[in-house]
Structure formats: C-alpha cells, structure tokens
Amino acid sequence: MKELVADRLWTREMPLSFFGLKVGTRMSVVRLSGEGGGLWLHSPVALDRRLREALEELGRVRFVVCPNRGHHMFAGQYFAAYPDASVFAAPGLSEKRPDLPFDGVLGDEPEPGWGQDLEQAIFRGERLLREVVFYHQESRTLIVTDLVQSADSGSPLLTRLVMRLMGIYERPGVPLHIRVGFRDKAAGRASLERVLCWDFDRIVLAHGLVVETGGKAVLREAYSFLS
Template sequence: MADTPHRFIGLHIGSRMTIVRLKSGMLVLHSPIALSTALREEITALGSVGHIICPNLFHHVYAAEAVAAFPEALLHGPAKLHRKRKDLDFDTEFSETPHPDWKDELLPLTMQGSLLHETLLYHPASRTLISCDLVENFNRCEHWFTRWYLKLGGIFGKVGWHPVLRLVYLNRRRARESVAKLLEWPFQRAIVAHGDIITENAHTAVSKGLAWLF
C-alpha cells in the first residue's frame, strides 16, 4: 500500500493505493495515486504491473499518470467512468465479472444503489477487504477544518460515512442487499482510501459503520 496527501473541496482527506501481487507474480494497482520516482521504482521492484483499477467514479485522478508509468497494464474502470474520462483509454469495465488474471484471487462486489458506482474487492488469501469510499476511518487529523467536518458528522475517531456523503445512496434498499453480501466475506482487515486501515475487529467495525443504511 502507498498513501499520498489529497484534498477534496478543501478537506485534507488523503488517498491510498493498494498493490496486490497475484499468484502469477503480476501486480494489480487499485486506486492509483501520484507516482514519485521512488514509488515507481519500488513498484517496479515488486514485479510487473498488469492491471490498474479505478474502482469508482472518483478515484481516477492519477490514472493517466499510472498508465504512462506502466503502459503495458490494462486499465479498468466502471462503465460510467469510461464516459466521464473520455481522455483515458480503458481496456475493460470494472464490475462484478472478474478478469481472468485474478479470478478466484480477488472477489468483486459492486455496491448497488450508490452514485459512486464502486466495486469492492475481497482478497481471501489475506482475508482483506479492499475498498475506497465504503467507509472512512479518521482517528487523527491535523487540519482543523477537516477535523471540524469529521466531528460535526460524528465520524471522527470511529469508522463511518459522513451524513453529507450519505446522499450519494439513492436506493438504500439495493445498498443494503450489497452490504449483506459484503458481510458474508470473513474479512479480518479492511483497507479504505481515507483515514486509517482497519486492522482490529474489521468485520464488526465495517458493519457498524454501515448501520445507518438499515
């Protein structure tokens, strides 16, 4: 994994990229971030990048940079992102249909009912849930405005999803169905793009963080 500073509408929320090495040795970059020379060299040392994934309609900002750095990799993104980012040459749609290269190694699940159109991944070998904007987990924040925003939303210091952002769920019934499937996975760790990785009681923490949908 690799983190980077990132701002969104004035909020200092950071962002995180997850790197998965498949059994073949091929690497998958999930939610690409800005690539410094050092980070690019670290990734290259790990293996050959075969896939770059933009998992939802918002985590695509650094996709072009990743494609330029690893031109042989296939670029994946939701169907609606293909239309949003016509400047990017997507190779395939990122959905619940897994690519043959990672079938059985990374299990996909699309969160229905949401404007984010995010597809989550579960890595059974490490019992890890890989997500971006499923929940957030800020236990510390030095930026006063962001800290105030998190406290106002009641999610500072605990796993959750800000009340303002809950508006992206237009169909909560369908979202609940997706959450029910998600919680069938026995994950012990949950990677999120914003805040800290959830390493303790991750399954319970994510369940509680999504309780507002029910």
C-alpha cells in the same frame, strides 16, 4: 510502500486535499499468485520516481483499477508508464473520462487475471460513486475507497471539525454526503449482505487509518443507516 501482509499486500499513502480538507489517500498493491503473477493496483496515487522504483522491485504492473467515479485523478500517469498493463474503470467512469482508453469496466465478477486472488462486487444503492469493492482472500482483507472513511486526531483542525460533522471522526464510517446519496436502500442492503459474506477481518480504506481487525463489525455498524 508499507507492507501489510508479507510478500502479498502493500499500501502507498500520499497527501491529498479535497475542497481544502487534508484527507490523504492510499493505494493498495496486491501481488497476484495466479498464472502470470504480477501486481494489481487499486486506486492509483501520484506516480513519482520513488513509487515507480518501489513497484519495479515488487514486480510487473499488470492491472490498474480505478474503483469508483472519483478516484481517477492520476490514472493517466499509469497509462503512460505501464503501456502493457490493463486499466479498468468503475461503472460510469469511462463516460466521465473519455480521454482515458480504459481496457474494461469493472463488474460483479473478477477478471480472469486476478480472480484467483480477489473477489469483487459493485456496491449498489447510490449513484454518485458507483464503487466496486474488493476482497483479497489470502489476507482476509476488504479493500474499499470512499464507502468507508475516517479522520483521526493527527488531522488538521479544519479537517477534524468537518469530519466530526460528517460522523467519521475517530470512527470509520460513511460520510454524510454519501449516506444521503443512498436512494435505493434495498439495493444497498443487498450489496452489504453480499460483502459481509466474505471472510474478511481487515479493511484497507483510501481515506483514514487501516482497520486491522474486526472489520465485519465496523462495516456492519457503518451501514446500519440502511436498516
């Protein structure tokens, strides 16, 4: 586990291949400050022994969030390991994974259990991901999954070549296949403006390096194609 903000925000990275591309993935972990405390997990990764021990040291897992229709591969492991936790799905994911007994569907308003720490919004305009993005207020961190991605020089050659074609090599941006999926650009612009109203500086993304500062400018540039 990597601590990004002392006693509040951590990430866990793991290798992940997608159609032969080594893109890696990242889970975010927030320690909640509201009543009941506990941990809030975003985009769950494979739950191995080391990760489970690390989470136990941090606190009780209360919430697990699958933030879009693509990031659900390991969710079943968390249902089994944390039967008392509440697991939430992005819009449309319950229909895609009827085998998973989700406790609720994510919307534009946070659940009471994490609303003191996090804001959220469905990023509308495209229907492939139906992603919900989150803003951790205390650390001024925007948490996204696939809506912003990047690859760097440490990636394998094939991954670098493909990501360059997608326009996200060594620069955080929106992959080509997601950009072309924005059929309703007006809805996308409205979602972008809502997110830009949040006072974030850092962006934690699931694929690529964390944007430690200047996050608003990065997001605005990434979504300039909506103009």
